[in-house]
Amino acid sequence: MCAKTNFNEKRILTLSALISSGFAMGGLIVGLLVSSLVILFDGMYSLVSLLLTILSLMASRYIQKPSDDEFQFGRAALEPAVIAIKGAVILALVCSSLYNAVVAMFTGGREVDVSIATLFGIVNVIGCGIAWFYMTKLNKRTSSDLIDAEVKQWKMDTLLSVVVTVGFISAWLLTLSPLAEYAIYTDPVMMLAMSFYFLKVPFEMLKSSLREIFMMAPSEDICNTVDQGVIAAGEESEQWVELAAVTKIGRELWVDVDIKAEDNVIAVQDIEHTRRTLHKKLSKLPFNLQLSVNIAT
Template identity: 25%
Template sequence: MARPSFLSMRDESAVLRLSIATTLLIATGGVLFGLFSGSFSIIFDGVYSLVDASMSALALAVVRLITSHAVDVDLPRKWRERFTMGFWHLEPMVLALNGTLLVAVTVYALINAITSLLGGGHALHFGPALVYAVMTVSVCAAMALLEVRANRRIRSDFLRLDIKSWIMSAGITAALLIAFGAGYAIEGTAWASYTPYIDPAALAFVCVVIMPIPLAEIRQALLDMLLVAPADLKAQVDAIAVKFVERYAFQYHRAYVAKVGRSREIELYFVVPPEMPAKRLAEWDAIRDEIGRAIGGDEAHRWLTIMFTCDPEWAE
């Protein structure tokens, strides 16, 4: 099979590689334009992008590990023996780390913005700042659109987070574009004394607006790491298990579910009446296959255990 090209949007790793390269380009431009124009908000935008790119690179490494284990290729035997339950648990860890770093950068920038406002602001060259804002908004919007289209098929949590990052970056830069445009418009007018406050005010506004986004990602990652059962998955598994309890005259079932990154971990216990006629192992396996097909989902990222017992203690 041919390897996906760098610009391919059909593979999760290829999409992340393109995103990382684009983010690094924007981040470098942000820092350079920020220093040249004297804009702390543009420098923040660049630093924010650098953090995002570094986390995307880490995410790419995790994606390769998860995929290699799921499809049983390109993974050293020693690693496979040490991580017998896969690498899905790394995904929420990376998402939590990403969110935490972005929150830290945002809080630091907000403190600097408030300090600058209280100190009377600072001068800003609006021309270069406007050029940067227009270019960055265009690139961010294009990347978000491309990834949305790609993730309709791929359905990746990493790409979902990356899409949010691109939308967030576009929103940040659009706000800066409006602020810089207003500052450029009032230069040389009676309102010119307010221009030193535009950059720190824009930075403070952007920080307040984007803060909830990484916080939401941290919350979801913590739910995954704590193995909190998703209500929709639990309801789906229970509904399917009840049908099999009725069909095969079992006594009852117990379901234990969790979502860890892209994986779904499901344990199903069916309590069988002691007087039920014995079945051959092949018959029990056929019932397991039937239940697995009913649950569905991506089998490469599903950990499914189905047990039949006459002893209720095994199910509790």
């Protein structure tokens, strides 16, 4: 990653942390005032997002350090490790909120001041929506797994705020109907619905990052692009060229390729030519390419 891209990544993560801090404080204060599970969850989620963004920012700076005796293959694995921590923490938060919602359902519900809660929800929808849109726009300019994780966090926060606002409007309308006695169950029911929905995003974050940590095969799109690049390089080479292994670790793409000549004799310049051709074919992928060319016997 070039210095400019690295600078942009740090700037975006810092901005995300500052915005998260505001939403975290607002959510926690309003959630406690109106005694709402979903608003408390929203505040806790924003607080966790803030802490995880700070973790991402620290990791972003540390990853840029060159290889040394302790990290002889670089620090690329720290990126999926941070994303795995993010996914695990958010997953734990959602599960905890799900448990509290179930308890509230069986203990008489929760009475909430829907007027304040609705106003807070509207403010949150607008604020989180703007942050999500802006982060998505910046992510298109600066491709990074850490920023992509931030975008997913803001997406969850925006959807959460929308559900909270709609839910409290529904609760207010319910208080005006003959079913007003059931309005106390609106808050835990919303929390239940959101918990089941939001389990997917952190689970996917955790799953994809663990695949990178364990050096498993990357997405099908990446595999197909690499395979096509190797085939094209083989057509331009006098040697037999075959893809041996490919994996993505953070912002790095590791590709191992085997080459073999028909007469078992390969000149050094032929190897270098094949390496340059492969590098050219695979350089269109938005990763730092780590290419290994092995002589097959």
